[in-house]
Amino acid sequence: MTSLYLLIPLGVAVVFGAIAAFISAVFDGQFEHLDEQAKKLPDDER
Amino acid sequence: MTDRDWTVYDRAELRQGFASSRAGDCEVTVALDGMHCAACAARAEKAVTGAARDVRVNVATRSLRFRYDPATTLLSALLAALDRVGLEPRLLAAPDAGDRSRQIRRLSLARIGVATICAMQVMMLAWPSYFGIDSGPDIGPLLRGAQLALSVPGVLWAGWPFLSAAWRSLRDRQLDMNVPVALALLAAFIASAVRAGLGSGELYFDTATMFVWFLLIGRYLEGRSREKASEHLRLLASRRALTAQRRVGPAIETIAIDALAIGDVVIVAPGETLPADGRLIETAAELDESLLSGESRPVVHAIGDTVLAGSLNLGASALALVVERLGGDTVLAQIAGLLDNAGHAKPRVQRIADRIAGHFVAAVLLLAATGAGIALVEGAGAGGEKAFAIALAVLVASCPCALSLAVPVTLAAGTSRLAKQGLLVADAGALTALAGVDTVLFDKTGTLTRNELRLRRVISLDGSDCERAMDIAAAIERGSRHPIASAFATWATAVLAQDIRQIAGAGIDALIDGRRWWLGAPDAAPQPFKLPADAALQPDDTVIVLCDAASAVALFIIATRVRDEAAEVIRELDRRGLQLELLSGDGAVAVGALAGRLGIDRHAARQTPADKLAHLQALQAKGRRVLAVGDGLNDAPLLAAADVSAAMPNGAALTQSRADLLLIGDTLRLLPLAFDVARTTRLRIHENLGWALGYNLLVLPLAMTGHLAPWLAAAGMSLSSLLVVVNALRSECRSVSAFPAPPTRPVSE
Known part of the structure; x- marks a missing residue:
C-alpha cells in the first residue's frame, strides 16, 4: 500500500505529460491531412 | 520552366495580399500545378529548404506552405527556384479565413482530447467511492487531491468556451444555454474542491469532467458542419489573382492587381486565374468556372463574351481581355460577399428558437432552485447533500443545448448542400420560406429562354x-x-x-x-x-x-432558344404539386406557344412590370405563397414583392437583384432540388425542435424528484444534442450520393 504514495502522484504527473504531448501534437498539425504521410512513403525508399 | 518575372512579389505593398505574418516572418501558400507525385513533392521541398522555414508540402491539394523572412529572403528567388524545377508555382491569396478556422479547429480538438483524458483519469481515481470503499485517512486525501488536480484542466481549461460564453451572455443581460451549463460546472467544481479540502462529502469531479467532454463533442460536430458551409467561400477567396499581366503597346508588364484600370488589356497565361471581369478579345477561351457557377465542365467562350474573374484559363494559349469590372465589382467578389452575408444573417426561425431558449433557461434556473429547496426542507438537516445533487441534475439535464442547435445546424446543412451545386441562398430564412411555397411565377425572356438571342x-x-x-x-x-x-x-x-x-x-x-x-x-x-x-x-x-x-x-x-432543361424542370416542379404560371411582356402568340410546349397551363402575355406585380399581389391575397423566378434585373419589383425570389443573374446585376436564391450556374436545373432541400430542411427543423423540447420536458420531472443522478443527466443531455446534429447532417450525407458535387480543382489546403 505504501507504494501508492508514490504511484498516485506519479500517475498524475504522467497524465499531465500526456496532455502536454497531445496539445503540442495537435498544434503541430499532426492530426490534419492524415493521408499525407502515406503518399510520401514511396519517396523514402530512394 | 516559364520566363516569368517573379520580382513583383517582392514588393512590400503587395505582400499583405498573399502572406500572413507570423512573428516577423511571412507565411505563404503556393499552389504547385506541376506537382503530380511524391517525387515532385520532395523536389519542391528541396527547392525552398534553406531559405524558407516550416516547409509543408501537401500532395493532395498540390500546395506548398512555408515561412520566410522578408528582410533576408526574396520571395521571387524561392518562386523562381520552384519554377526552375518545373513545378509551375502560383501564389495563392492569403489564407486568412482558412488560417483562423484552422486555429479554432485545432484548439477545439485539443480541448476534446484534454477533456477525454481527464474524464477517464478522474473516473479511475473515483472508483473506490463508487463501490463505497473507504480509502482511509492516508490514501483518501491523495485520491481526492489527484482528482482535483486533473479537474483543473478538464473542467476549467477544456470547459472554458462554455464558461466564457456564459459570462458574456450574462454581461449582455441575456440568458442562453451556456448559463446553466457554466453554473452546473462551477457549482460541481467548487463544491467538490471545498469537500476535497475538508476531506468529507461526495465529489462531483467525475460528473463535471464528463459533462465537459460530452458538450465538446457536440460542439465539435456542429462546428464541422458550419465549416463545411464556409468552405466554398474559402475556395472563392483563394481564387483572387494578385497580379496581372498588362499589355501596353507591344510590351507586357506584370503589375499589382490594384494598379489595374478599367479598359486595360490583360493577358492571362494558360493555367492562370483571370484577374478581373472583362470582354474577351482576339481568341476564344476555354475556362474552368466551377467555383463561380458549379459547372464542372470547361466552358467555351467566343470573342466578345464577358468572362469572369476567378475563372481558370484551361486553354493551351494565353488569353487577352479588356477589363470591364474590377475588385469588389467583380462577380467573384459579389458572390463571396453574398455568401458571407448569408453566413452571418440570423433567420427568423432561429431568432424564435433563441428566444424560446432564453425563457427556457430562466425557467430551468427557477426549477433547479425549487427542487433543491424542496429537498432541503424535506430532508431537514441531512437534506443538504440531496438538494445539491438535485439542483445539479436539473441544471445539467435541462440544458437546452439541443434546442439552440436545432435550427442553425439544420439550415447550415441545407444551404451548404445547395451552394455546392451552384445555387446560393442569400438569406438562410428563404430556405424555410421556400418550403411553404405553392405557386411559382416564371418570367419568359432570360428565364425560361436563354439569354443569348x-x-x-x-x-x-x-x-x-x-x-x-x-x-x-x-x-x-x-x-x-x-x-x-x-x-x-x-x-x-x-x-x-x-x-x-x-x-x-x-x-x-x-x-x-x-x-x-x-x-x-x-x-x-x-x-x-x-x-x-x-x-x-x-x-x-x-x-x-x-x-x-x-x-x-x-x-x-x-x-429565342428555350433552355434545354426548362421542360424537364417544369415537369419536375409540377410533380411536386406546385402551381406554375408564366408571365411575360411578349406577345400572346409567343407566350402561348412557349407555355404549350413546356406544359404550363396558366400564362399571361403583354404583362408590364406593374401588371405582373398586381397579379402577384392578387395571388398573395388569396393566401398563396409565391416564388418568383426572373432574370433579376427586369423583374426587380416582382422579385422584391414575392415571398421567395430566385434570379438568374446576368453578371453585373448580381447584387442589385436582391433575390433570395441565386442560380449562379445560369440554369434552372437546381429549382426542383431547391424545393426538395427546403422541404427536407423544414422537416428536420421541426423534428429537431420537437425532440429537443420533448426530451427536456420528459427529464425535468425525473431530475426534480431526484430520480436522475447528475452523471446520468449529463449523458442524456449530450446524447440529445448529438441526435439533433446527426439528424441535421443526415440529409447532408444523403445528398452526397444522390447529387454528386462537381469536382473542384484543389486550390488550397
Whole structure:
C-alpha cells in the first residue's frame, strides 16, 4: 500500500505529460491531412 | 520552366495580399500545378529548404506552405527556384479565413482530447467511492487531491468556451444555454474542491469532467458542419489573382492587381486565374468556372463574351481581355460577399428558437432552485447533500443545448448542400420560406429562354437599307441590359445614339443624328404597320419594330432558344404539386406557344412590370405563397414583392437583384432540388425542435424528484444534442450520393 504514495502522484504527473504531448501534437498539425504521410512513403525508399 | 518575372512579389505593398505574418516572418501558400507525385513533392521541398522555414508540402491539394523572412529572403528567388524545377508555382491569396478556422479547429480538438483524458483519469481515481470503499485517512486525501488536480484542466481549461460564453451572455443581460451549463460546472467544481479540502462529502469531479467532454463533442460536430458551409467561400477567396499581366503597346508588364484600370488589356497565361471581369478579345477561351457557377465542365467562350474573374484559363494559349469590372465589382467578389452575408444573417426561425431558449433557461434556473429547496426542507438537516445533487441534475439535464442547435445546424446543412451545386441562398430564412411555397411565377425572356438571342432576319418595311436599320437598332440597344440587346451586341456600328430613354414594358426611345427613333414590341409601336406575308415567323420568335417619327421602318425577327432543361424542370416542379404560371411582356402568340410546349397551363402575355406585380399581389391575397423566378434585373419589383425570389443573374446585376436564391450556374436545373432541400430542411427543423423540447420536458420531472443522478443527466443531455446534429447532417450525407458535387480543382489546403 505504501507504494501508492508514490504511484498516485506519479500517475498524475504522467497524465499531465500526456496532455502536454497531445496539445503540442495537435498544434503541430499532426492530426490534419492524415493521408499525407502515406503518399510520401514511396519517396523514402530512394 | 516559364520566363516569368517573379520580382513583383517582392514588393512590400503587395505582400499583405498573399502572406500572413507570423512573428516577423511571412507565411505563404503556393499552389504547385506541376506537382503530380511524391517525387515532385520532395523536389519542391528541396527547392525552398534553406531559405524558407516550416516547409509543408501537401500532395493532395498540390500546395506548398512555408515561412520566410522578408528582410533576408526574396520571395521571387524561392518562386523562381520552384519554377526552375518545373513545378509551375502560383501564389495563392492569403489564407486568412482558412488560417483562423484552422486555429479554432485545432484548439477545439485539443480541448476534446484534454477533456477525454481527464474524464477517464478522474473516473479511475473515483472508483473506490463508487463501490463505497473507504480509502482511509492516508490514501483518501491523495485520491481526492489527484482528482482535483486533473479537474483543473478538464473542467476549467477544456470547459472554458462554455464558461466564457456564459459570462458574456450574462454581461449582455441575456440568458442562453451556456448559463446553466457554466453554473452546473462551477457549482460541481467548487463544491467538490471545498469537500476535497475538508476531506468529507461526495465529489462531483467525475460528473463535471464528463459533462465537459460530452458538450465538446457536440460542439465539435456542429462546428464541422458550419465549416463545411464556409468552405466554398474559402475556395472563392483563394481564387483572387494578385497580379496581372498588362499589355501596353507591344510590351507586357506584370503589375499589382490594384494598379489595374478599367479598359486595360490583360493577358492571362494558360493555367492562370483571370484577374478581373472583362470582354474577351482576339481568341476564344476555354475556362474552368466551377467555383463561380458549379459547372464542372470547361466552358467555351467566343470573342466578345464577358468572362469572369476567378475563372481558370484551361486553354493551351494565353488569353487577352479588356477589363470591364474590377475588385469588389467583380462577380467573384459579389458572390463571396453574398455568401458571407448569408453566413452571418440570423433567420427568423432561429431568432424564435433563441428566444424560446432564453425563457427556457430562466425557467430551468427557477426549477433547479425549487427542487433543491424542496429537498432541503424535506430532508431537514441531512437534506443538504440531496438538494445539491438535485439542483445539479436539473441544471445539467435541462440544458437546452439541443434546442439552440436545432435550427442553425439544420439550415447550415441545407444551404451548404445547395451552394455546392451552384445555387446560393442569400438569406438562410428563404430556405424555410421556400418550403411553404405553392405557386411559382416564371418570367419568359432570360428565364425560361436563354439569354443569348440571335437576330434571324431583318425586314425593311419602307424600302430603306436594312444595314442602316441595323446600325440604328444596334446603337439604341448598346447601353441596354435587356436580353433583347444581346441580339445586336455583335453588330459593330459607328452610329451614336443620344438621349436614350427606356419605356418599361414597351420599348426604347433615342435621338440619332437629330431624329427620334423608337424600338420595341409591335403591340406598343407608335406607328401602324403590317406584318409581311413572307415573314415566316416561328413560335419562339420575338419580333421588334423600329419606327421613326413618321412610319415603321424595319422589323427584326429574333430567334429565342428555350433552355434545354426548362421542360424537364417544369415537369419536375409540377410533380411536386406546385402551381406554375408564366408571365411575360411578349406577345400572346409567343407566350402561348412557349407555355404549350413546356406544359404550363396558366400564362399571361403583354404583362408590364406593374401588371405582373398586381397579379402577384392578387395571388398573395388569396393566401398563396409565391416564388418568383426572373432574370433579376427586369423583374426587380416582382422579385422584391414575392415571398421567395430566385434570379438568374446576368453578371453585373448580381447584387442589385436582391433575390433570395441565386442560380449562379445560369440554369434552372437546381429549382426542383431547391424545393426538395427546403422541404427536407423544414422537416428536420421541426423534428429537431420537437425532440429537443420533448426530451427536456420528459427529464425535468425525473431530475426534480431526484430520480436522475447528475452523471446520468449529463449523458442524456449530450446524447440529445448529438441526435439533433446527426439528424441535421443526415440529409447532408444523403445528398452526397444522390447529387454528386462537381469536382473542384484543389486550390488550397
